[in-house]
Amino acid sequence: MEQTKKVYLELMLAMLRTGILGFGGGPSVMPLFQHEAVKKYHWMNEADFDNTLAIANVLPGPIATKMAAHLGYERKGWLGAIWSVFWHILPSTIAMAAFISMANVLSHSTIVQGIIAAVTPVVFMMLLLMGYRFAKKAYEGLGFILTLIACVLAAVLLYYIHPALVIFIFIIYGTQHYRVAKGGAK
Template sequence: MDSAIKRGSYGQLTWAMLKTGILGYGGGPSVIPLIRYEAVNHYRWMDDDEFGEVLAIANALPGPIATKMAAYLGYREKGASGAILSVLAHILPSSIAILALLAFVDALSSSPVVQGMIVAVMPVIAVMLGVMAYEFVKKAYQGLGKFMVVVFCAVSFALLQLVPVHPAIVIVLFLAYGAFHYRIVDRVRTNRKRNEGGVS
């Protein structure tokens, strides 16, 4: 299977973002696995590493995460016109649907059928997010090592759940560390070699 990065067309951007806009259910984070599938697995516009980097940066910026990802993908493939097209294709399905159903929102929100649909789709969203999180952790393990992944997971959990700190601040802190990670690793290895050489 050819895994080379490919360039997207306007038609592909439109169709991909329409699908994420129609099938995305439960807010921005639940749409990210769909966008990742289109960009990484289906059309191969980028690899997992780039997607993870873009997702981290987008999370640190204000605004809805799914819309920011759609704008980035469109801009990356077709410039400013691609960004506009991608965002419009992503938000139009839900915008049209909410306007069309506005008169029925109150009735639908208390409908047992709608409540059942919401409850039924939640496990699917949870599994999609879990699979994506697992793949990101696996990538982190390859780049950081087992010990650092465990430490970072524990620190991020503590900051987000126990303190709690705003997620954007946590993301910025980890991005800042990531910018100097390999320099720090090289420095530690160099010092270790010097110490070993001095001992011997």
């Protein structure tokens, strides 16, 4: 019973930290999730985290809540998933409820504009580092030329068609990649 309490406490603390410190939306919070899941609590290794993140990116919905649910589910099943999501979204829910009535005042505040301007480069770098990790993972699986082609093709397609369709196209290719790469052998 004591071990169960410890797991729920760890999930609560980890998800509160990701919920409180996560600024800039779901993808920019992933390094925080990675720190909690891989480095702090050792719930999974880097490769497992990257694979989970890739799968979570393909599924619909907010990435941060999907990761919270997955980490909770892996530790304590459905109850753990609900527990983790609750603690992850609690800080932003409280903050939204507290600030919603002051939205007009805050949006014109030079202090708030300064905070946003100062934090934006940090969020950009976090996203860039996550992008680098994804590119490295693609390089390991596809090689340099196919990764380059895939990135350019994705950029072009994302400009013209809906991102969900682009993801679907790449999923279809991914199911056939090794067959195509090996000249039809499987």
